[in-house]
Amino acid sequence: MKIIVTSLFVQDQEKALKFYTETLGFVKKQDVPMGKYKWITVVSKDDQEGTELVLEPNDNPIANEYQKKLFDGGIPATMFGVGDIQKEYTRLLENGVKFKMEPKKAGDVTIAVFDDTCGNLIQIIQQ
Template identity: 70%
Template sequence: MKIIVTSVFVQDQDKALEFYTKMLGFVKKHDVPSGEYRWITLVSPDSQDGTELLLEPNEHPAAKEYQKKLFADGIPVTMFGVADVREEYQRLTERGVEFTMKPTEMGDITIAVFDDTCGNLIQIIEQK
């Protein structure tokens, strides 16, 4: 068994698609109609057959509440691995991404947290 798709609730699928592809550099894998919304998945450019990230509409009241509470409490909804957190922090900051936590060492890892502009905090992590 393996993880093939994981999701992030987003307030606006188009805005999320723009942010995750243009700002973060993910690649769109699927974008198909699914009722009122779309099934939009993204992959890492260096692992296009790897785990997909689904940009899931937060239309359900429970999803909205979950997303709002995590954001208000400063809790990231997911984490992305990077080779160098400080380098990624610099690259994303130059693109206008707003961080709520600058690169911080915690034992054998370094993390940073940013706002995805779609209602979520996202953590990036470098493992040594």
Template identity: 75%
Template sequence: MKIIVTSLFVQDQDKALEFYSEKLGFVKKHDVPMGKFRWITLVSPDDQDGTELLLEPNEHPAAKEYQKKISAEGIPATMFGVADIHKEYERLMEKGVKFTMEPTKMGEVTIAVFDDTCGNLIQIIQK
């Protein structure tokens, strides 16, 4: 068994697609109409057959409340691995990404956290 899709609640699918593809550099894999919304997934450009990130509309009241509360508590919704966190931090800063935590060493890893503009905090980690 392996993880093939993981979802992330977003407030606006179009805005999220733009942010995750243009700012972060993920590649759109699927964009399929599904009634009022779309099945939009992205993948890492380095692993286009790997795990897909689903940009899930947060239309359900429980999803909205969950997203709002974890963000307010400063809890990242998900984590992405990077090879060089300082280089990635600089690249994203140049693209206008707003960080809530700059690269910080925590034991064996270094982490940073940014706002995805779609209701989530996202953590990047270098092992």
């Protein structure tokens, strides 16, 4: 068994697609109209057959509240792995990404947290 799809609630699917592809560097995998919204997924450019991240609309009141409470509590909604966190941190800063926590050692790993502009805090980690 393996994880093939995971979801991340976003406030605006088109804005999220632009941020996740143009700013973070993911690749759009699927963009299928589904009534008012779309089934939009992105994948790592380095693993385009890997796990898909669904940019899920937070239109549901429960999803909206969940997303807001995570953000307000300073809790990252998900985590992405990077090979060189300092290099990635610098690249993202140059692309206008706002960090809530700059790279910091946490035991055997280094982590940083940024705002995805779509209602989420995202943690990056170098193991």
